[in-house]
Amino acid sequence: MCKTCGCSFRSRNFGGIERFVEPCILLLLSKNPSHGYSLMDDLEKHCGEKVDVGNLYRTLRRMEMDGWVESDWSKNESGPDRRTYTVTEDGLEFLKSAVSSLSRTDKTIHRLFDRFKETFPSEQL
Amino acid sequence: MCKTCGCSFRSRNFGGIERFVEPCILLLLSKNPSHGYSLMDDLEKHCGEKVDVGNLYRTLRRMEMDGWVESDWSKNESGPDRRTYTVTEDGLEFLKSAVSSLSRTDKTIHRLFDRFKETFPSEQL
DNA sequence: TTACACATATGTAAATATCATATAGTATAA
DNA sequence: TTATACTATATGATATTTACATATGTGTAA
Numbered sequence: 534m535c536k537t538c539g540c541s542f543r544s545r546n547f548g549g550i551e552r553f554v555e556p557c558i559l560l561l562l563s564k565n566p567s568h569g570y571s572l573m574d575d576l577e578k579h580c581g582e583k584v585d586v587g588n589l590y591r592t593l594r595r596m597e598m599d600g601w602v603e604s605d606w607s608k609n610e611s612g613p614d615r616r617t618y619t620v621t622e623d624g625l626e627f628l629k630s631a632v633s634s635l636s637r638t639d640k641t642i643h644r645l646f647d648r649f650k651e652t653f654p655s656e657q658l
Numbered sequence: 659m660c661k662t663c664g665c666s667f668r669s670r671n672f673g674g675i676e677r678f679v680e681p682c683i684l685l686l687l688s689k690n691p692s693h694g695y696s697l698m699d700d701l702e703k704h705c706g707e708k709v710d711v712g713n714l715y716r717t718l719r720r721m722e723m724d725g726w727v728e729s730d731w732s733k734n735e736s737g738p739d740r741r742t743y744t745v746t747e748d749g750l751e752f753l754k755s756a757v758s759s760l761s762r763t764d765k766t767i768h769r770l771f772d773r774f775k776e777t778f779p780s781e782q783l
Numbered sequence: 784t785t786a787c788a789c790a791t792a793t794g795t796a797a798a799t800a801t802c803a804t805a806t807a808g809t810a811t812a813a
Numbered sequence: 814t815t816a817t818a819c820t821a822t823a824t825g826a827t828a829t830t831t832a833c834a835t836a837t838g839t840g841t842a843a
Binding site: 550640657 | 674681685768
């Protein structure tokens with residue numbers, strides 16, 4: 534039983550994609566270098582991903598360890614300084630393989646949809 | 659770094675869907691009652707899911723706890739007895755909500771695909 | 784000087800997934 | 814009759830990922 538909404542799902546995010554934020558972050562960064570706090574907004578606006586703040590920062594540091602992004606502190610006149618992230622070549626490569634991996638996932642989901650429609654023709658997706 | 663194949667993914671199953679086996683199992687059971695060992699084959703053949711054996715049995719027991727399936731031992735002349743699973747009404751209801759949850763997930767993936775194609779028009783999915 | 788938005792970060796626990804191993808019944812070939 | 818393989822279910826231990834809570838500090842505006 535889900536603690537947050539009381540529904541029958543054990544975890545809130547049932548059917549969610551493992552580590553989906555990572556390709557999302559890389560795609561955003563491949564347009565413009567950015568920092569954590571800003572990415573948090575962009576992930577929700579542009580990617581439909583509500584990310585836990587703490588998780589986001591930890592993910593960014595982990596991605597830096599993996600060599601997919603690089604960071605530098607940048608001065609901020611009107612507020613605390615920011616750690617600005619840039620995507621690397623390795624990061625772009627990972628993004629591409631992640632996308633094809635997700636493409637396979639997508640096919641798997643649709644395979645389930647097809648079987649579901651076959652078994653329950655009257656049900657909506 | 660993935661231990662099994664040496665690729666850059668931290669886990670082998672990058673981009674996989676959280677607890678995807680569960681709706682798959684329920685869909686299979688809604689056609690015919692079945693047992694673990696047989697489901698293992700069917701999940702691979704019909705759903706493209708390679709499931710860890712131990713994980714499968716634990717998942718089935720967990721699903722029974724949740725009231726989505728029921729089990730009974732059935733005699734097997736040509737081998738060890740089998741625990742045969744049947745889907746319940748609650749199980750079918752969960753299947754339906756899981757499918758609509760996955761439908762949302764699918765939209766989220768495609769949103770990423772669209773942005774990816776926009777940013778990298780020459781790349782293949 | 785208080786409150787609030789911005790900004791980054793860590794501690795801890797829960798949920799899931801992975802890998803290895805245990806146990807036992809039946810069949811069959813040496 | 815022994816060894817081997819296949820069928821069948823199950824648990825122990827660990828790793829990974831996610832979720833929730835909390836800490837800390839800067840700048841701005843009331």
